[in-house]
Amino acid sequence: MPFFNRRTLSTNTTSRPVVFSPAAGLELQNVSVTGETPEGTSTILHEITVSLRQPKTAVLGLNGSGKSTFLKLFNGLTHCSAGTVNVHGVNVQEHTPDVRRTAGLLFSDPQAQLIMPTPTEDVELSLQRLNLNSARRRQRALELLTQRGLEHRAHHSIYQLSGGERQLVALTAVLAVEPTVLLLDEPTTLLDLRNALRLMELLEQLPQQMVISTHDLELAARCDEAIIIHEGKLIDQGPAPDIIDIYRDYCAQGFPAEDERRGGHE
Numbered sequence: 221m222p223f224f225n226r227r228t229l230s231t232n233t234t235s236r237p238v239v240f241s242p243a244a245g246l247e248l249q250n251v252s253v254t255g256e257t258p259e260g261t262s263t264i265l266h267e268i269t270v271s272l273r274q275p276k277t278a279v280l281g282l283n284g285s286g287k288s289t290f291l292k293l294f295n296g297l298t299h300c301s302a303g304t305v306n307v308h309g310v311n312v313q314e315h316t317p318d319v320r321r322t323a324g325l326l327f328s329d330p331q332a333q334l335i336m337p338t339p340t341e342d343v344e345l346s347l348q349r350l351n352l353n354s355a356r357r358r359q360r361a362l363e364l365l366t367q368r369g370l371e372h373r374a375h376h377s378i379y380q381l382s383g384g385e386r387q388l389v390a391l392t393a394v395l396a397v398e399p400t401v402l403l404l405d406e407p408t409t410l411l412d413l414r415n416a417l418r419l420m421e422l423l424e425q426l427p428q429q430m431v432i433s434t435h436d437l438e439l440a441a442r443c444d445e446a447i448i449i450h451e452g453k454l455i456d457q458g459p460a461p462d463i464i465d466i467y468r469d470y471c472a473q474g475f476p477a478e479d480e481r482r483g484g485h486e
């Protein structure tokens with residue numbers, strides 16, 4: 221059954237309505253991504269086909285395996301050189317602005333995300349996407365920061381905030397426009413254990429479908445399913461506890477060669 225609301229029913233440049241159907245999940249069909257380096261064109265992701273339908277999916281993989289690149293496909297920040305990306309049934313390449321409104325991305329370093337001088341102004345900036353006047357935007361920004369326990373920081377300089385507070389402000393700004401998909405790039409990397417636990421508890425209460433790139437296996441264990449990306453290829457997908465065990469084995473004993481994988485987990 222298609223899911224309609226103010227955010228999911230929008231118009232494209234031809235004024236035809238774009239309808240997001242959360243039941244369709246997030247899908248890649250034969251997706252490859254290339255990048256330019258001083259040595260020439262290199263392939264970052266190789267012919268990935270995957271369907272993500274669980275509420276929370278963890279993306280595991282070594283440094284440089286392609287996790288962030290994979291995550292950003294779902295809001296059009298990564299362009300694929302081949303294949304098709306669909307978010308809740310909508311083609312990302314054809315409807316990038318609509319998909320960006322429905323798929324919010326949280327960067328691992330909130331400083332890369334927070335561009336206004338104070339938390340209030342940053343959340344207000346995010347709220348500009350909604351049809352609110354400036355007084356209502358200010359009021360809503362303060363309400364949202366208060367909900368996250370940040371009212372005492374609302375008018376402070378972003379640079380006076382701790383890393384954990386900045387991460388929470390960045391998340392508040394992303395959630396302000398009520399996306400239906402949340403893409404989180406290593407959200408606990410810069411947090412101490414207490415703030416990491418708080419963030420995990422907060423994520424558990426949110427209704428959005430989430431894809432979480434992470435090296436934090438405790439966070440991964442709280443997800444419904446996990447996938448492993450290795451050298452730009454999707455090599456495993458399944459229930460989070462099983463995939464975490466497999467990933468630990470790979471990290472300890474070495475990743476299987478491609479011909480072994482074909483007969484193994486794939």
Ligand SMILES: Nc1ncnc2c1ncn2[C@@H]1O[C@H](COP(=O)(O)OP(=O)(O)OP(=O)(O)O)[C@@H](O)[C@H]1O
Nearest residue numbers: 255256257264281282283284285286287288289290
């Ligand atoms: N725009 C680009 N052009 C060329 N190469 C790129 C580009 N973006 C990423 N890469 C390369 O692609 C590979 C995968 O990068 P990516 O950031 O997706 O990895 P990652 O798994 O998220 O790594 P980490 O865990 O270290 O954050 C890296 O070798 C990176 O240098």
